[in-house]
Amino acid sequence: MSDNKKPVAVQAVKGMNDILPPDSARWDWLEDKVRALMRRYGYLNIRTPIVEPTALFVRGLGEVTDIVEKEMYSFEDSMNGDHLSLRPENTAGVVRATIEHSMLYDGGKRLFYIGPMFRHERPQKGRYRQFHQVGAEALGFAGPDVDAELILMCRALWQDLGLKVGEDVRLELNSLGQPAERLAHRQALISYLEQHADALDEDARRRLHTNPLRILDTKNPAMQALVEAAPKLMDFLGEESLKHFNAVRAVLDGAGLPYRINPRLVRGMDYYNLTVFEWVTERLGSQGTVCGGGRYDTLIEQLGGKPAPAVGWGLGIERLLLLVQEVGAQPAPVVPHAYAVVPSHAALPQIMATIEALRAQGVSVLMHPGGPDGPTGMKSQFKKADASGAAFALVFGESELAQGVVAVKPLRGGGEQVLRSLTDVSAWSATLLAP
CATH class of the missing domain: 3.30.930.10 (Bira Bifunctional Protein; Domain 2)
Incomplete structure (x- = not known):
């Protein structure tokens, strides 16, 4: 292969599918x-x-x-x-x-x-x-x-x-x-179908002496009347x-x-x-x-x-x-309980410790991903928070972190923003789980 020839992408085997989110x-x-x-x-x-x-x-x-x-x-x-x-x-x-x-x-x-x-x-x-x-x-x-x-x-x-x-x-x-009853029915069924051999399709003729019971399950419209009149196993x-x-x-x-x-x-x-x-x-x-x-x-x-x-x-x-x-009986969409808004990377150790403590209490938290030069602007992060479906935004601003708190902002149905302590997450984590 030449150095500048793009390799062909490998694809899944036909009939074997990826199951992707969502x-x-x-x-x-x-x-x-x-x-x-x-x-x-x-x-x-x-x-x-x-x-x-x-x-x-x-x-x-x-x-x-x-x-x-x-x-x-x-x-x-x-x-x-x-x-x-x-x-x-x-x-x-x-x-x-x-x-x-x-x-x-x-x-x-x-x-x-x-x-x-x-x-x-x-x-x-x-x-x-x-x-x-x-x-x-x-x-x-x-x-x-x-x-x-x-x-x-x-x-x-x-x-x-x-x-x-x-x-x-x-x-x-x-x-x-039971097998003996099916055998008696099988013999009667073969005898009946042999008398109507001209009406059998290729699949039925192939199965006639090997698996005649399956002929009764045919989907061929031309054979429906024939199989309806065939001997019934229930009678045996x-x-x-x-x-x-x-x-x-x-x-x-x-x-x-x-x-x-x-x-x-x-x-x-x-x-x-x-x-x-x-x-x-x-x-x-x-x-x-x-x-x-x-x-x-x-x-x-x-x-x-x-x-x-x-x-x-x-x-x-x-x-x-x-x-x-x-x-139309669809499951509810899977959304996080909270979305973490991260103004800067400087306080990531403290922020991550809080998020992990919340997750340990059963709260699902989606953290905004930052690039090599730091996170995106606050406006962009709040748009992402709203689009995530989360009920709350956790805002780890510099002034909040300096006080040892996080701002919990409701994103659905109104409500006031409140400050929560970073040192006692278990005392308030359940408020993020409430519907």
Whole structure:
């Protein structure tokens, strides 16, 4: 490269986005809501690696799922030849960690996670190649009460975020029964679809003998009448599966939560059984699922652990934030409590000590930055203070500092400027926190 040739700027990978201020404050707000919700329900945080053995997802999700066939970022470790993948979802990783660390030795665990996932999809609004999920997983619990608890937890989150159930989001519910029941339904479904082979699109023909249940979830308008008339899994459920499903419904009915039974709701992973559910919206176009989950009682054994039941859900943060924005339920802007106006650098040691003492008391203080030749003029600093949204300006003038005080000037709603002692910050810091 010649000395005078400007280097080309490196850009982010397509579909993997930077989250910048002030938008990142919306993410903080949502994640704070999630963590508070999980504390109320007794769910504890788990953090697993973003890179896992590829075999984990092949065994866990199923070889013929779209995720494994077309969407995973997989590679061979150049150091030892291991086959690895960026996680496309995190239920399998949570189960792997549960098995590896014998987490169920003393009973069931309620866990949640927040983090990035990766799928090589066509980027579109709300769906990216690096996306972020919140997930809740209850492992070691067999009862329908935990299924219902997880669904009601979602309702509580929607309410915390300012979303209206039934208007902004609605619940769809189904039961996939047990493997033997699904097998009987599968055979009937294949037989039915074979009789209408000419009406199947290319994707349905590919799935006909590998994953026919997914054909029921087709978005192809030309196939809607065909799948509506297909054999319904609900008709193949046995007494115990129906008992479990009806018990979940009874809890939701008792809680006053409306839902629609959707016999075509199958979810995208092979590991689900019994209860499956989705929270959907019509405010984000055709990609309407905001949150989905269900019971996966065979996955722990499938991945090498001692058989144990489990149920959980996951939601996409990007899509949820879009929905929150669409309905206007935005968080309040993040602003400092106070803005420090600094007339000169000479007294910075004393000024900084005061600001740090205020911050230690929980007061957020934004200090005006100075250049190499000192701070800008007072008029400019007060403009910056007002633009910051702070409720107060802390004016460290020479005359105030000589008296051992700082001038606290209200910037919102009027009020008189007062002088506060620099030596006893804790005595007055709470006045800056008052709304």
